[in-house]
Amino acid sequence: NPRYAGACGYTAASNYLWITSPEFTNLHNALQQDLSEIIQAKGFSLRGPYNSYDLIPFSDKKSIDLLLTPIMELSVTLKDPKQGVESIWTAPPVAILTGNVNVSGKITLEAREIVTRELMWIKTIPFKKFTFSYRLRIPAFKPPFPYALLMKDVAKGIEQQYPDVMATIYNLVDPEEMQIIKKQAQELKNKKGY
Secondary structure, three states, rough: OOEEEEEOOOOHHHHHHHOOOOOOOOOHHHHHHHHHHHHHOOOOOOOOOOOOHHHHHHHHHHHHEEEEEEEEEEEHHHHHEEEOOOOOOOOEEEEEEEEEEEEEEEEEEEEEEEEOOOOOEEEEHHHHOEEEEEEEEEEOOOOOOOOHHHHHHHHHHHHHHHHHHHHHHHHHOOOHHHHHHHHHHHHHHHHHOO
């Protein structure tokens, strides 16, 4: 299963907000399905997905050569944020928040030998950084910053790049290279008595 990392804004409380945002609900399944299709198209067989390493049955560990884990990381940060009150005469008062949002990220693929979990292969595919402006009207004096209102634009930018990222992954998974890594992984596994 994919793992996720990332940051949103300036506070620990807002970290990983993008993962739970409704705009990203289909990302997990799409990433899992597309990677499975790429691996199978390259001539490899698959087992799983598994929710964690601990949930891989022993019988599968004996037959699996490499454990492939995609890790998606996004960083969503505010730049030049400004806040003003629309009118002190309205009840309740409305704040106007403006600024820019910088978005960057990457998908990292890790292939590890299944028993020792030694890293055998790693590829990192960055997303192109992008920026968009925002103007939000929210009730005044209502912290924290409403990052959730920005996630639609973040998701749209990532969605536009997703096909190119998958095409890059397709090109990076080379059957000849994987056969060499598979042999090295089997040697490690044999040393552990599997």
